[in-house]
Amino acid sequence: MRKHEFRLPKTKVGLKSFKKIIKAGKYLYGKDGFNSTSINDIISKAKVAAGTFYIYFDSKLALYLYLLDEYGYNIRVTAHEATKDCKTRYDMERAGLKAFIMYVKKDPLAYKLVWESLFVDFNIFKTYYTDFAKSYVHRLSPYVEKMEVRDDINLETVAYVLMGISNFVGLQIVFNEEAEEKDVDYVVDECMKLLKNGIFN
Numbered sequence: 001m002r003k004h005e006f007r008l009p010k011t012k013v014g015l016k017s018f019k020k021i022i023k024a025g026k027y028l029y030g031k032d033g034f035n036s037t038s039i040n041d042i043i044s045k046a047k048v049a050a051g052t053f054y055i056y057f058d059s060k061l062a063l064y065l066y067l068l069d070e071y072g073y074n075i076r077v078t079a080h081e082a083t084k085d086c087k088t089r090y091d092m093e094r095a096g097l098k099a100f101i102m103y104v105k106k107d108p109l110a111y112k113l114v115w116e117s118l119f120v121d122f123n124i125f126k127t128y129y130t131d132f133a134k135s136y137v138h139r140l141s142p143y144v145e146k147m148e149v150r151d152d153i154n155l156e157t158v159a160y161v162l163m164g165i166s167n168f169v170g171l172q173i174v175f176n177e178e179a180e181e182k183d184v185d186y187v188v189d190e191c192m193k194l195l196k197n198g199i200f201n
Contacts, residue, residue, distance in 0.1 A: 029112075114128060
């Protein structure tokens, strides 16, 4: 799948065209879906020549994979910045969850981009989440030894639970167009109650 390659621009003029293609692809894939978007649609929206598109991308799939990788990178950077000063795993989970929700609130098309991979190629969808889960397990493991995370629960399952919370609580905010940061704080704190105390008496 990764044989569909991209090439970064080498000039300022090229960078301008590259960014136009990125912006157009992100908008169209998010709005209409990958399968309903053609390269002609992208170049028309970006206002670039067809040849310009192929300077940077082998195919519309190459552009999609670039956007997906960019989204994953931005999420990781956002989470890192939000959690770098946290002292406990609890604080890290809260800060990371809020950072994710604030990110998708500002950029809901990027949110849809990941889910679109389910319709592009199931293996892309699967790899995105399994890789994320492996990374999550790696980050959680030291906190089991510190006794901040329970040692009687499978960490892979914990990783998927936490990813699920982020995804669907994020939707709670994205669906509410009037949501403000205080609303994000509220739902994050409600989630943290569940993580701290569970849902059963």
